[in-house]
Amino acid sequence: MSEDQHKLIVSVSPHVRSDESVQRIMWMVSLALMPAFAASIYYFGIQALIVQLVTIAACVGFEAATQKIVGKPVTITDGSAVLTGLLLGFNLPANIPLYIPVTGSLVAITITKHLFGGLGYNIFNPALIGRAFVLISWPKAMTTWMEPVKSIASMDAVSAATPLNIAKMEGMGKLVEQFGGTSALYSNLFFGSVSGSLGETSALAILLGGIFLLVRGYITWHIPVSFIGTVALVAAVTGGDPVFHLLAGGLMLGAFFMATDYVTGPSTRKAQLVFGAGCGLLTMLIRLKGGYPEGVMFAILIMNCFAPLLDRGMRSKTFGAVVKKKEAAA
Template sequence: MADVKKEHELIVTVSPHVRDEETTSRIMWTVNMALLPAFFMGFYFFGLKALFITALCIISSVLSEYFFQKAVNRKVTVNDGSSFLTGLLLGMNLPPSLWSFNPFTIHVPIIGSVIAVVITKQFFGGLGYNIFNPALIGRAFLLISFPKAMTIWTEPSAAFFALDAKTTATPLGILKEDGIAKLIEAFGDKLNLYAELFNGHRAGSIGETSVLALLIGAGFLLYKRYITWHIPISFLGTVAVLAWIFGGKNPETGKMLLFAGDPLIHLLSGGLMLGAFFMATDYVTCPSVRKGQIVFGIGCGALTMLIRIKGGYPEGVMFAILLMNCFAPLIDRSMKSDVFGAVKEKKK
């Protein structure tokens, strides 16, 4: 008789009654795990600086979520891993040169984490209510506030423990300033350029450089079905097509040459892989309808290429995803699938 439940515990709901072990916190921690290969590659290329910055971001994200939720008497949800993920993603999106005492820029990751967690997420009501991807807002805030510190890139150094490194430009920066010939020259030959971009031996943010490691993590998420192919493939496909059409330049006049671009360089460089697989697919800020996800991905790709080719910044993935985040609710509403069995209203 002890097993008999009280009346109010016997809830009658509509079938199907599927039991599943998937919870928000389980998904979040799995995404964290999937990011680890890319993080380790960044750690390997940029040394201890990368570890320090990422750890600083994670610690300040988790702490600011904890203290904010304590302060406003909300349930403390630090264990669900979402603020850990925000910190990890933000850290992986920052340049390794931020860990520097002269000029002093160590406070920059902390400010970014607080903005990301408190203003972008908690002010809007916590996980599930935020309009924008927290880590990207954190990075956008930092890029606008500290334009100098956020655009100093260091060479992937062989000296593992060195906190100083030679500064250099990112491949996209070279492409924008000096053109494709200089970029190939910097890496030796074209094949070597592709190979270096693919394994991640280049200047850039901590976690964005290694395409190989990012693809391993993304493959794991796709296999677990935590993300679907719709957003990443439409995102990457749009970038490739637009890079092929509009990415080329006439080497003599410097004017745009149609259908002469190199899509592979655009696909492998910048934060595109990290953005397409791990940031644009954030459950909260992307459309939930499959058709809408494809529109979302195409929009992200088009805006990315618009900024890369015509904009003031060499890289546009961050602003592209943030701009499309605004449209996610609108896309969802206009692409709602028909209810099964419902009759369409006739137009009068």
């Protein structure tokens, strides 16, 4: 029997067939981000809309241009560039010069994604690398936050420090005092009426999207729960305020939408739990001891490096495999 007569096709997993496609998932995740998108416009006005539209347009434009230049089929309709643009836009302050989102998009799409081989081959989350790049390049513009204006038309930007920044520089007491009580602080953080990056301030809007993704099965609970759980645990153990650390900053956005990226996160369940816990630990380490007030971005990027290693080290048991007994006297 010659080689090509074999009819048994052996291919790599996954073998499960479904109607889901990359395209569909990307658009669904983008849809899940819509509540936070709406919240950002509600709180930061027209400026938020402009920044985010520019970011999305730049990401899609660079995706098309890069694919054209390297001679690959242009796949801007698959939604992945739109999603990267949305996530990158969520990570920017509202009153930012527009060349910053454009540069961030170039780094995210062309360098982080396409120079590594395109969708599915990038090691790091493109939106986060884009954000890290512009944060390091323009630290001042990237950390000049705007107070929520709650008005579509208003262009008057009042700059204000983020709650995490106040907590780090002046202490929790000052922060609680500024918001007029702990419950007021919590509710402002929960609904998003605080200064910060566009898409991260409203925990409620992100939770809505996150729950949608969980219910529809686009993400599993492992990474978000272990990520958020670890943050709460570390906050409690170190004598901080767990509720504050859960609601403040980009934790919710990172845990539900960025750490759960299929490409840059691990894929076995056990590895996902470790990945989430690692993200949580690093986030708290940076928040409590680091030079930056917020650590979600760097935490996820650092754990991205470990994703392949975690997957290798924690392979799920092959179905039907016999576990070899370890020899007692090694």
